[in-house]
Amino acid sequence: ANLGFLYVTDSLADDLAELLGRLKDATRVRDWVGAVGIGICATGTEYYEDPAAAVMLGEFPPDGFRVFPNLVDDLAAFDTCNGEWIAERHPLLALVHGDPTGGVTEELIEQLATRTAAGFLVGGLASSRGHTCTIANGLHQGGLSGVLFAEGVGVLTRLSQGCLPIGPHRTVTKVERNILMTLDGRRALDVLKEDIGEVLARDLMHIGRTIFVGLPIVGSDTGDYLVRNLVGLDPDEGLVAVGDLLEPGQRLMFCRRDGATARDDMNRMLASLKGRLREPPRGGVYVTCLGRGVNLFGPDSAELCQIQEALGDVPLVGFYANGEISQDRLYGYTGVLMLFT
Numbered sequence: 001a002n003l004g005f006l007y008v009t010d011s012l013a014d015d016l017a018e019l020l021g022r023l024k025d026a027t028r029v030r031d032w033v034g035a036v037g038i039g040i041c042a043t044g045t046e047y048y049e050d051p052a053a054a055v056m057l058g059e060f061p062p063d064g065f066r067v068f069p070n071l072v073d074d075l076a077a078f079d080t081c082n083g084e085w086i087a088e089r090h091p092l093l094a095l096v097h098g099d100p101t102g103g104v105t106e107e108l109i110e111q112l113a114t115r116t117a118a119g120f121l122v123g124g125l126a127s128s129r130g131h132t133c134t135i136a137n138g139l140h141q142g143g144l145s146g147v148l149f150a151e152g153v154g155v156l157t158r159l160s161q162g163c164l165p166i167g168p169h170r171t172v173t174k175v176e177r178n179i180l181m182t183l184d185g186r187r188a189l190d191v192l193k194e195d196i197g198e199v200l201a202r203d204l205m206h207i208g209r210t211i212f213v214g215l216p217i218v219g220s221d222t223g224d225y226l227v228r229n230l231v232g233l234d235p236d237e238g239l240v241a242v243g244d245l246l247e248p249g250q251r252l253m254f255c256r257r258d259g260a261t262a263r264d265d266m267n268r269m270l271a272s273l274k275g276r277l278r279e280p281p282r283g284g285v286y287v288t289c290l291g292r293g294v295n296l297f298g299p300d301s302a303e304l305c306q307i308q309e310a311l312g313d314v315p316l317v318g319f320y321a322n323g324e325i326s327q328d329r330l331y332g333y334t335g336v337l338m339l340f341t
Helices: 010-027 076-089 106-113 188-196 259-276 302-311
Strands: 003-009 032-037 039-042 045-048 053-058 065-071 093-098 120-125 134-136 138-140 144-149 155-160 170-176 179-183 211-216 225-234 239-242 251-256 283-289 316-321 324-327 329-331 335-340
Touching: 003 010, 003 039, 003 316, 010 032, 010 053, 010 138, 032 093, 032 144, 032 316, 039 053, 045 302, 053 283, 053 316, 065 076, 065 134, 065 138, 076 144, 093 106, 093 134, 106 120, 106 144, 106 329, 120 283, 120 316, 120 335, 134 144, 155 259, 155 324, 179 188, 188 225, 188 239, 188 251, 225 251, 225 329, 259 302, 259 335, 283 302, 283 324, 302 316, 302 335, 324 335
Parallel strands: 003 032, 093 120, 283 316
Antiparallel strands: 003 053, 032 134, 039 045, 039 316, 065 144, 093 144, 120 324, 134 138, 155 335, 170 179, 170 251, 179 239, 211 225, 211 251, 225 239, 283 335, 324 329
């Protein structure tokens, strides 16, 4: 093995430097990537709150990957150190971990994605109730770090949105920042009530955990969309507040999120990946939202068991993130699965 993946629950965050050092000594693997999470993933099992670590070792061509340390403000130093390797190895994607306390920007994610041949990143933002950090050979706070995989390394990846659109695409016709006034020329709240149906519309005070706004990604060939929260309603004025800035002419739809839709969408993702596999994958990394797991799929590691049932006992590690990264965007409420083939 020549590359290690390490994810630990936040109970071990203060001991992570010592743990990483011991793993390097015991395995003689010098290159490591990973992150701290409130929860972590292993094959078929979720770990929350209790001290836990998930470790996976991979064997790759010696020049088939390149670990890069923290990017905070721009990619100038990154380009200097990695530009020649990128030009020679044409990396298809990178596995990346960010520290949300350091102000990881979506612009930085977009810029890093352009350094890969496929314009693709996979990963997420660390999560913790205390000390937060990521791993890229050493420990890092703030910024974005990870590992590039060269063209010859077989990798497949897909994401599961966990939501189901329940209405047609609507056009924003009047908005102030994140406050929707009209959709398709009608009061935004009236359109929302129409799309979610009479039963849910009777109790608008309790739809926040079930109904979300989906923002379609322009140019996506898989129908991907960004999920954003409903953060407020004004029945008198017919206004709807969304957890993102919106613009006139932008398209959106309302989505439903519950355990059944999440399981169905996960099955679609897994079926798509299985259809592209010629043989069982060598291993995988799964980054999923803190709002998923036991909160959405139920107890007894149901989310990871669903992956295990579909793919078998494939070595898998990962964590519950404070935001998930797929392609060149920061998502929420998604599960991002990467498989090594």
